[in-house]
Amino acid sequence: MAMENVLHVYSEIGRLKKVLLHRPGKEIENLTPDLMDRLLFDDIPYLEIARQEHDAFAQTLRNNGVEVVYLEDLVAESLTDNDIKTEFIDEFIKEANIKSKKKRELVKEYLLGFSTNREMVDKMMEGIRKEEIKDYKKISLVDMIESDYPFIVDPMPNLYFTRDPFATIGSGISLNHMRTVTRNRETLFSKYIFKYHPMFKGVEIPFWYDRDENTSMEGGDQLILSDKVLAVGISERTEAASVEKLARRIFNNNEKFEVILAFDIPKKRAFMHLDTVFTMIDYDKFTIHPEIEGPLTVYSLRKGEEKHKLIIEKETMELSDILKKYLNLDKVTLIRCGNGNKIDAGREQWNDGSNTLAIAPGEVVVYSRNHVTNKLLEEHGIKLHVIPSSELSRGRGGPRCMSMPLIREDINW
Numbered sequence: 001m002a003m004e005n006v007l008h009v010y011s012e013i014g015r016l017k018k019v020l021l022h023r024p025g026k027e028i029e030n031l032t033p034d035l036m037d038r039l040l041f042d043d044i045p046y047l048e049i050a051r052q053e054h055d056a057f058a059q060t061l062r063n064n065g066v067e068v069v070y071l072e073d074l075v076a077e078s079l080t081d082n083d084i085k086t087e088f089i090d091e092f093i094k095e096a097n098i099k100s101k102k103k104r105e106l107v108k109e110y111l112l113g114f115s116t117n118r119e120m121v122d123k124m125m126e127g128i129r130k131e132e133i134k135d136y137k138k139i140s141l142v143d144m145i146e147s148d149y150p151f152i153v154d155p156m157p158n159l160y161f162t163r164d165p166f167a168t169i170g171s172g173i174s175l176n177h178m179r180t181v182t183r184n185r186e187t188l189f190s191k192y193i194f195k196y197h198p199m200f201k202g203v204e205i206p207f208w209y210d211r212d213e214n215t216s217m218e219g220g221d222q223l224i225l226s227d228k229v230l231a232v233g234i235s236e237r238t239e240a241a242s243v244e245k246l247a248r249r250i251f252n253n254n255e256k257f258e259v260i261l262a263f264d265i266p267k268k269r270a271f272m273h274l275d276t277v278f279t280m281i282d283y284d285k286f287t288i289h290p291e292i293e294g295p296l297t298v299y300s301l302r303k304g305e306e307k308h309k310l311i312i313e314k315e316t317m318e319l320s321d322i323l324k325k326y327l328n329l330d331k332v333t334l335i336r337c338g339n340g341n342k343i344d345a346g347r348e349q350w351n352d353g354s355n356t357l358a359i360a361p362g363e364v365v366v367y368s369r370n371h372v373t374n375k376l377l378e379e380h381g382i383k384l385h386v387i388p389s390s391e392l393s394r395g396r397g398g399p400r401c402m403s404m405p406l407i408r409e410d411i412n413w
């Protein structure tokens with residue numbers, strides 16, 4: 001199968017043809033107040049409503065010609081061979097950091113007991129409570145002395161933010177190394193999909209990054225501004241060293257990309273990724289958070305004369321001037337979250353008012369709750385697809401966070 005039929009993303013705004021989602025599962029109901037901080041949540045979504053909201057998101061995409069595929073299905077479909085399934089379970093258990101051999105054996109036996117791959121994958125994502133494992137307490141004195149930690153395998157509640165564990169860039173994949181242990185476990189699912197799913201059989205996928213790297217990179221920081229220009233945030237989650245590694249791999253392949261713009265953004269939870277403060281919504285229109293307005297320091301990375309050499313330059317310019325320069329635009333419109341009002345911007349950026357998903361040039365999916373930003377987008381001629389968001393937004397991610405494009409149509413500049 002030709003590469004462009006499986007992975008092809010050369011912009012943020014080309015008409016979206018195929019996207020990967022994850023429908024929130026029972027991992028959300030394994031969130032507890034004690035776990036929220038470590039598992040990167042600020043509240044506990046009501047799963048039934050979160051699922052209804054997510055189904056509305058998926059249906060909005062389908063109604064606009066987008067093929068929706070689900071992570072949980074692709075993983076299950078990648079494990080039809082028993083040896084591969086065993087390899088996956090062993091790697092999953094190893095990364096679940098289960099100390100005792102006996103417990104690892106019990107968990108493996110439990111997972112192999114599921115009648116379908118999909119049910120097993122759901123359980124892996126949801127997490128395993130100690131009470132689910134027969135005879136758990138009889139393993140040893142240590143286990144009899146009730147440790148109050150309820151899980152033998154932690155839940156992965158951030159899986160519905162499919163933007164981050166890997167990114168489709170051009171015709172390749174950045175299989176990311178996530179900043180936190182809890183989210184790095186998610187990248188194992190991506191690894192097996194690209195390695196074993198039938199849709200990629202016979203397809204030589206170039207990997208721009210790898211989950212085993214020793215510096216972190218997350219997909220929320222990776223934006224494809226054009227088929228020549230990438231933007232990467234140096235953020236709370238993505239390190240500068242990772243940007244250099246990404247640049248070397250991409251520039252030393254026969255991809256079209258010529259420059260990577262690295263933006264050093266404030267390292268704080270509300271700004272965890274570049275796409276929480278900046279997204280591209282049309283050829284010359286962008287959403288931004290007022291805090292990144294004004295002169296910005298940007299590092300441009302280009303391919304050097306010799307292989308693996310980079311030319312890196314530092315510039316301090318207004319964001320609009322940076323975008324005009326590198327995208328060859330005469331005019332740039334920056335649409336400010338919360339209409340620039342400090343209070344409205346603070347509230348709506350926290351609930352991902354800047355985190356739009358473009359499904360075509362000038363056409364974006366937005367959260368209903370960010371009404372101030374949404375009104376401004378419409379005033380700038382942007383077509384909105386508004387989705388419900390009360391429960392989904394509690395995970396601190398928006399429509400762009402909850403989606404990973406696999407195929408977009410090319411755009412004509």
Ligand SMILES: NC(=[NH2+])NCCC[C@H](N)C(=O)O
Pocket residue numbers: 039040041158161163164183219220221272273275276355395396397398400401
């Ligand atoms: N691309 C994004 N902005 N992703 C948002 C991810 C939210 C998730 N709770 C985390 O902290 O990782």
